Amino acid sequence: MEIVYEYVKKRSEFGRPCNFSDRPADLHLDIQPDAELAACFFALDSRDVGMQCAADMSEHEVNTERIESESRGINHVEGGWPNNVNPQEIEHTMRFRKKVEKDENYIKAILKLGTQMEYSIKQNNTIDIYEEYFEEEQVEEEEMTDAKEQPAAKTINVFRDPNEVKRTASSLSWHPDGNHKLAVGYSCLEFQRAAKGMSFDSYIWDIENRNQPELTLKPVSPLVSLEYNPKDSHILLGGSYNGQIAYWDTRKGGQPVEMSAIEHSHRDPVYKVIWLQSKTGTDAFSTSTDGQVLWWDIRNMKEPTERLVLDPSKKENLENALTAVSLEFETTMPTKFMVGTEQGLVVACNRKAKTPAEKIVCTYSGHRGPIYALQRNPFFPKYFLTVADWTARIWSEDIRESSIMSTTFDMAYLMDGCWSPVRPSVFFTVKMDGTVDVWDFLFKQNNPTLSLKVCDEALCSVRVQSNGRLLACGSQLGTATLLEISPGLYTMQRNERALANEMFERETRREKILEARLREIRLKERSRLEQVKEEEVQDAEGEESPEELIARAEKEFFQIVEAEIMKWKKELDSIRPTEMD
Amino acid sequence: MQSDLIAEVEETLKRIQSQKGVQGIIIINAEGIPIKSTLDNSSTVQYAGLLHQLVMKTRSTVRDLDPQNDLTFLRVRSKKNEIMIAPDKDYFLIVIQNPSD
Numbered sequence: 194m195e196i197v198y199e200y201v202k203k204r205s206e207f208g209r210p211c212n213f214s215d216r217p218a219d220l221h222l223d224i225q226p227d228a229e230l231a232a233c234f235f236a237l238d239s240r241d242v243g244m245q246c247a248a249d250m251s252e253h254e255v256n257t258e259r260i261e262s263e264s265r266g267i268n269h270v271e272g273g274w275p276n277n278v279n280p281q282e283i284e285h286t287m288r289f290r291k292k293v294e295k296d297e298n299y300i301k302a303i304l305k306l307g308t309q310m311e312y313s314i315k316q317n318n319t320i321d322i323y324e325e326y327f328e329e330e331q332v333e334e335e336e337m338t339d340a341k342e343q344p345a346a347k348t349i350n351v352f353r354d355p356n357e358v359k360r361t362a363s364s365l366s367w368h369p370d371g372n373h374k375l376a377v378g379y380s381c382l383e384f385q386r387a388a389k390g391m392s393f394d395s396y397i398w399d400i401e402n403r404n405q406p407e408l409t410l411k412p413v414s415p416l417v418s419l420e421y422n423p424k425d426s427h428i429l430l431g432g433s434y435n436g437q438i439a440y441w442d443t444r445k446g447g448q449p450v451e452m453s454a455i456e457h458s459h460r461d462p463v464y465k466v467i468w469l470q471s472k473t474g475t476d477a478f479s480t481s482t483d484g485q486v487l488w489w490d491i492r493n494m495k496e497p498t499e500r501l502v503l504d505p506s507k508k509e510n511l512e513n514a515l516t517a518v519s520l521e522f523e524t525t526m527p528t529k530f531m532v533g534t535e536q537g538l539v540v541a542c543n544r545k546a547k548t549p550a551e552k553i554v555c556t557y558s559g560h561r562g563p564i565y566a567l568q569r570n571p572f573f574p575k576y577f578l579t580v581a582d583w584t585a586r587i588w589s590e591d592i593r594e595s596s597i598m599s600t601t602f603d604m605a606y607l608m609d610g611c612w613s614p615v616r617p618s619v620f621f622t623v624k625m626d627g628t629v630d631v632w633d634f635l636f637k638q639n640n641p642t643l644s645l646k647v648c649d650e651a652l653c654s655v656r657v658q659s660n661g662r663l664l665a666c667g668s669q670l671g672t673a674t675l676l677e678i679s680p681g682l683y684t685m686q687r688n689e690r691a692l693a694n695e696m697f698e699r700e701t702r703r704e705k706i707l708e709a710r711l712r713e714i715r716l717k718e719r720s721r722l723e724q725v726k727e728e729e730v731q732d733a734e735g736e737e738s739p740e741e742l743i744a745r746a747e748k749e750f751f752q753i754v755e756a757e758i759m760k761w762k763k764e765l766d767s768i769r770p771t772e773m774d
Numbered sequence: 775m776q777s778d779l780i781a782e783v784e785e786t787l788k789r790i791q792s793q794k795g796v797q798g799i800i801i802i803n804a805e806g807i808p809i810k811s812t813l814d815n816s817s818t819v820q821y822a823g824l825l826h827q828l829v830m831k832t833r834s835t836v837r838d839l840d841p842q843n844d845l846t847f848l849r850v851r852s853k854k855n856e857i858m859i860a861p862d863k864d865y866f867l868i869v870i871q872n873p874s875d
Contacts, residue, residue, distance in 0.1 A: 274807060293809050298864055300779045303801065306860040306867040307786035309847065313858050314793045317873045323851055 196222060261404050344631065344643045346664070346678040350403050354379060354671025356392045362667025364418045365656040369426045372658050374399055374407065375665055377673050380415035380434050380462070382653075395419060395431065397443065400663075400675060411447045412439055417462045424474035430491065432463025432479050440491045453494040459483050465520040470527050478522070480532055484514025486542075503532060503540060503553070515540065521567040523574050529554075531577065533564030539579060539588070557588055559595050566610040572617035572690060576697050580610035585622050585632070589701045594708055597700035600632065601639060609654045615661035615683050617693040623652035623666050631682060635692055643682070647674050790869060797855060800868040802826060809865070821857075825868055829861050 198221050278285045293299055316322065352375075354360060360379040368374035378395045395416045396406035410416070414435040422428040429441045431449075436459035439449035459481035469476040469488075476498075478488045484504070487497035503515045517540075519533035532540045537560035542553050562582030569577040575590050576597070583603045586596035603624060610622035618635040619642075627648045630641035647666060654667040661683035664676045791799055791812060798813040806826035811818040833845040848859040860867045 275805075289807075290809050293803065294780070294783075295776070297776075299809075300776075300783050302862040302865045303783050303867065304779075304786060306862055306865070307783075307790060309860045310790060310858060310867055310869055311786075311793070313847065313849070314790065314796065314869065314871060317856065317871055318794050321873065 198222065259404070262402070264402075344633075344679050344682050346629070346631070346643060346645050346676045346682075348647070348674055349663070349677050350400060350675040352377070352396075352398050352403050352406075352673040352675075355396075355406070356394070356671075358391045359670040360391060360415065361653050361669045362671050362673050363653055364416070364420075365654050365665050365667050365673065366419050366421045366429070367656060367658050367665070369421050369423045369659075371426075372660065372663070373401070375673065375675075376410075376419050376421060376429055377667060378416035378419035378431060379671055380417045382417065382462075391415070394447075397429075398673065408443055409447045410441055410449075412449060413437065413452065418465050418479075420466055420468060420477075422468050422474065424468075428491075430466050430468065430477050432459075432466040432481070434462045436460050436463060436481060436483070438463060438466060438477075438479055438489060438494065440494075451491065451494045453489065454496065457496050459485060459487065461516075464518045467520050467522045469522065470524040478520070478530075480517040480520045482516035482518065482535060484516050486517065486520070486532060501542070503534065518563045519565060519567045521569060521577065523569045525574055531567055533567040533579060533581070535563040537561055537564065537581060539564060539567060539577075541590070555593055557593050557596075559586065560584075562606075565608055568610070568612055570612055570617060571614050573694060573697060578610060578612060578620055580607050580622055583607060585610050585620070587634075587697075587700075589697065589704070592701060592704045592708065594711075595704060597697065597704045598634065598638070600641075608652060611655055611657055613657055613661050613683065614659050616685055617690055618696070619682060621655050621657060621664060623655045625651040627652055627668065629655065629664070629666055629676065631678065633682070634696065635686075635689065643678075645676070647676070648672060793871075795872045797870045797872055799870075800825075802866050802868065804864045813870075821868065821870075825857070825859060826866070829859055829866055833861065 274280045274286070274289070278289045280286060354362070360381050362377050363380050363382055364378040366376045366378075368376070374397055376395070376397045381391060393412055393415045395410045395412065397408040397410065399407045410419075410429070410431070412431060412433050414433040414437065416431040416433050418432040420430050422430065427443045429443070431439050431441065433439065435455070437453050437455055438458060439452040441447070442450050459479065461481045461483040463479050463481045466477055466479040468474075469478060473490075473492075475491045476488065477491065478486060480486045484502055486501040486503065488499035489497050503517060504513045515532075515534040515536050515538060517532045517534050521531040521533070523529075528543060528545045530542055530544060532542065534540060537558065539557040539560075540553055541555050541557070560579060560581040564579050564581040566580035567577065570587075577588055577590070579586050579588065579596075583606060585600045585607055587598040588596045600622075605624040605626040605628070607622050607624055610620060613619040613621065616633075619631065619633050622630045622632065622641075624630070626646075627650055628644055628646045629652065631643040631645075633642040636642050648668050648670075650669040652666050652668050656665050658664070662677055664678060665673055666676070667673045787799060787810070790796060798817075799811065800808055800813065800818055800821055801810040802808050802822045802825070806822055808818045808822040813821070828850075829845070829848060832848055836843050836845045845861055848861065850857040850859075855870055855872045858869045858871065860869075
């Protein structure tokens with residue numbers, strides 16, 4: 194059925210002035226209910242409808258607009274001079290000034306102001322009117338408020354990877370002086386997951402400007418590690434994914450100044466490069482998972498100056514070598530260095546050894562996974578921090594069997610860590626669930642003093658600035674976040690050095706005692722076993738076959754488990770009757 | 775008569791300059807043009823430009839808070855020295871002193 198309404202307007206009424214007036218409603222159409230249609234429907238008596246007595250909410254996402262800011266300079270020119278005086282002409286200005294000096298107002302004003310000024314000057318010279326009367330009390334108050342302050346950290350700036358395909362920010366390096374710049378090396382560390390269009394660039398960011406990197410470094414292959422030269426702040430050394438080392442000069446732009454020859458470089462990604470202390474300031478060494486540690490002089494990149502194969506059996510066999518993931522070097526101890534391996538061992542080496550066999554001094558075992566970070570305590574170089582698997586451990590150089598202190602096993606895998614350069618007992622770690630932990634061993638040992646969730650993806654690298662206040666962490670999606678930590682965490686407390694030293698020594702002593710005890714027990718066991726073996730030989734029983742050994746082990750295991758279950762049941766039973774009471 | 779007064783002005787300025795710790799004197803007019811100065815040209819221009827704005831702001835602040843009030847003297851104490859500004863209707867007298875304590 195067609196519903197048509199004809200609207201009629203006379204031609205003569207077009208263009209007439211409008212007459213706004215009330216008029217009664219005009220019924221145009223009236224459709225009555227159709228009884229036949231009603232027969233097609235029937236009424237439902239009751240219905241079940243779920244209701245919730247809560248306010249209706251809707252979710253919205255808002256993103257603040259990114260403001261791109263640019264720094265510009267302004268050229269100032271002298272102004273204020275009246276029209277007829279040209280400020281460039283000395284003659285004009287002199288004449289103007291002389292004229293003013295003859296003005297009566299000027300004379301009166303200066304005389305008056307002069308007396309006023311003299312009074313103040315003399316006042317300054319007699320006593321210090323700004324003297325602080327109760328300075329010590331103020332300082333004490335400050336210290337007290339600091340102690341009550343909650344440790345906190347806040348994000349200052351976030352630098353995102355400007356490329357479409359996001360890569361991991363695998364290494365960070367602060368500019369050695371001034372601390373205004375952060376070099377971030379980007380690469381894709383997952384095996385063969387690098388996307389086709391992935392850019393190889395790494396960036397140097399100025400911490401004030403988060404929109405655009407200050408300089409783009411263009412290597413041949415993505416950079417896995419990147420370090421500023423502590424002596425010359427224009428030079429950076431990068432270790433790349435294909436095993437080559439390259440160095441850049443920021444004055445010369447983004448292309449590497451020189452790259453190492455590919456035949457003599459590493460065969461796996463270069464996980465760590467460190468600059469060495471030398472007169473020329475051009476020495477560095479690098480390590481990678483191919484099991485080698487190579488020394489380079491950047492002036493001649495065709496060949497490494499020295500090579501060391503991390504073979505624990507000391508035969509220089511590359512196949513047996515331990516694969517290295519981190520490297521450590523302290524400038525106060527230039528002959529020693531340490532390598533952290535994927536197998537969970539820390540290898541301490543001596544650079545000055547005559548034969549390659551003597552280079553490897555000792556190994557420290559105890560970790561269950563690759564050692565991602567290795568650093569000596571800047572205040573007490575005898576103790577070093579390793580970050581691997583789910584714990585961070587502190588070791589003493591003398592004790593090889595185990596660490597002297599360890600954090601509890603975390604839920605997430607630890608990816609990187611570093612000491613605070615201003616406080617001997619504070620260090621930072623980052624985890625795969627995107628949190629940064631700040632540990633203060635003098636304050637709390639079981640939990641981190643501060644745990645902050647920075648982002649949802651894994652955090653892969655962390656570096657503290659040399660003044661201890663700013664912390665940069667890099668994530669898997671290429672975001673580098675800059676955090677500022679609260680003053681309580683970067684000001685040294687009174688006698689902190691002495692306390693930290695005491696604590697480390699105490700833990701070392703404890704470990705030594707434990708080690709001695711363990712050795713005793715082992716000796717006893719061994720002597721007992723020998724006795725038992727003699728008796729067995731007398732009994733002339735054949736050796737147990739492997740299957741029987743396995744069966745025996747299984748039986749013993751189940752026995753122990755059942756004994757434990759019985760013990761727990763008994764405990765539970767003993768608790769329940771008391772509950773009923 | 776006038777020449778006497780001019781001589782007196784010169785004497786006042788010399789007296790101020792000879793006080794202990796005084797590093798420099800600048801006289802600027804209401805538009806911020808330095809009339810007389812004992813410092814070198816670039817410093818004078820810098821001081822004149824910056825302090826002129828400061829005095830204007832300070833004066834307007836004082837008068838905003840209380841319209842009957844007016845700025846009589848301004849002292850800026852910093853770590854290294856003290857800048858004292860005596861404002862008048864048309865001219866400002868600025869003295870930079872190093873308090874020697």
